[in-house]
Amino acid sequence: MAETLIRAELAAAGLSERVSVESAGTGDWHLGERMDSRAGAELARRGYDGSAHRARQIGPEWLDRFDLVIAMDSMNLRNLERMPSGRPGGRAGRIRLFRSFDLAAPEGAQVPDPYGGGPDDFAEVFDLTLAAARGLVAELTVMLADGSGD
Numbered sequence: 003m004a005e006t007l008i009r010a011e012l013a014a015a016g017l018s019e020r021v022s023v024e025s026a027g028t029g030d031w032h033l034g035e036r037m038d039s040r041a042g043a044e045l046a047r048r049g050y051d052g053s054a055h056r057a058r059q060i061g062p063e064w065l066d067r068f069d070l071v072i073a074m075d076s077m078n079l080r081n082l083e084r085m086p087s088g089r090p091g092g093r094a095g096r097i098r099l100f101r102s103f104d105l106a107a108p109e110g111a112q113v114p115d116p117y118g119g120g121p122d123d124f125a126e127v128f129d130l131t132l133a134a135a136r137g138l139v140a141e142l143t144v145m146l147a148d149g150s151g152d
Contacts, residue, residue, distance in 0.1 A: 003041045003052060003127065004100065004131050004134075004135065005023055005055060006052040009023055010050060010135075015142075017146065025055065026057075026059055026060035027057065031057070033059060034056055034058075036053070036057075037052050037057075038117065040116070040120075043124070044121070044124040044128050060085075062087065065082070065086075065097075068096075070096055070097075071096060071097045072097075073097065075099075075113060076110070076112055101133075101134050102134075103134045103141060104133040105137060113127060113131060114130075
C-alpha cells in the first residue's frame with residue numbers, strides 16, 4: 003500500500019523521475035505474492051491500483067543503494083538497524099519510521115499491521131499511510147529543491 007501511495011504522491015509533485023521507490027519486507031513471508039487482497043481492495047476503493055506489487059525481501063545491499071529506508075513499525079526498524087552496511091557513513095539518519103514524516107503523528111508512531119483485521123483496519127492503515135506519504139514527499143520536495151537530496 004505504501005509504495006503505491008508514495009508513487010502517486012511523487013507523481014503529483016512532479017518528482018517521479020527523481021526519486022526511486024521500492025517496497026520490501028524484512029521477512030521472507032509471501033515472497034513473490036501479490037499484496038493482501040484487502041489492501042488491494044482498499045486502494046481500489048480510493049482510486050489507486052496496487053496490482054503490480056509483489057512481495058520481496060530487503061537485504062543489506064539495499065542499505066548501500068538507497069539514501070532513505072523506511073520502516074513501518076519498530077520491529078522492522080530494529081531489523082533494518084541490525085543489517086550491516088558497507089556505505090560510508092553507515093545508516094546514520096537514513097532509516098526512519100514511516101510515520102515520522104507525518105507531522106500530526108506522535109513521536110515513535112507506527113503503522114499497525116492490519117493483516118488479522120477487517121476492512122476498517124485496512125482503511126485506517128490507508129489513512130495513516132497516505133498522511134505519511136504526503137509528509138515524505140513534502141520533505142523530499144524541499145530537499146531536492148535546495149540540492150541536499152542530489
